[in-house]
Amino acid sequence: MPMSLVPLVAVVMVFAIPILGIALAGYKEWLKFKTKHRELGSSTREVEDRIDGLQDRLARLEAERDALQERVQNLETIVTSEAWIADHDESSGLSSLDGTAPGPLEAPDDDASLPDDAARTAKLARRLRGQ
Numbered sequence: 147m148p149m150s151l152v153p154l155v156a157v158v159m160v161f162a163i164p165i166l167g168i169a170l171a172g173y174k175e176w177l178k179f180k181t182k183h184r185e186l187g188s189s190t191r192e193v194e195d196r197i198d199g200l201q202d203r204l205a206r207l208e209a210e211r212d213a214l215q216e217r218v219q220n221l222e223t224i225v226t227s228e229a230w231i232a233d234h235d236e237s238s239g240l241s242s243l244d245g246t247a248p249g250p251l252e253a254p255d256d257d258a259s260l261p262d263d264a265a266r267t268a269k270l271a272r273r274l275r276g277q
Contacts, residue, residue, distance in 0.1 A: 225271055234268040 231271055
């Protein structure tokens with residue numbers, strides 16, 4: 147009976163060794179794939195976190211830009227309104243607003259000599275009107 151097992155074991159060894167080698171090579175490739183996938187997963191999470199941070203920053207900057215644009219529009223409305231010009235103008239007439247031609251443009255003076263922002267703004271408004 148032991149002699150009948152020898153051919154069986156020989157046949158099994160002939161076919162089992164290549165199958166076992168193929169299975170072992172596949173397992174090694176699977177381990178390499180898992181390692182690479184794990185590394186890519188962590189780097190992908192880092193990229194996603196960075197993109198989320200940049201999107202948050204972009205949203206904050208857009209909100210800040212919108213607020214600044216609204217503020218500038220409000221200031222432009224105030225400075226160009228006739229009531230504001232009349233309140234902050236030392237002269238009695240509005241020469242460039244009542245249809246007369248504006249005078250020649252002058253180079254801006256050093257505004258640092260003026261005492262406060264209101265005086266500088268009034269001077270700028272007069273210069274824009276051509277006075």
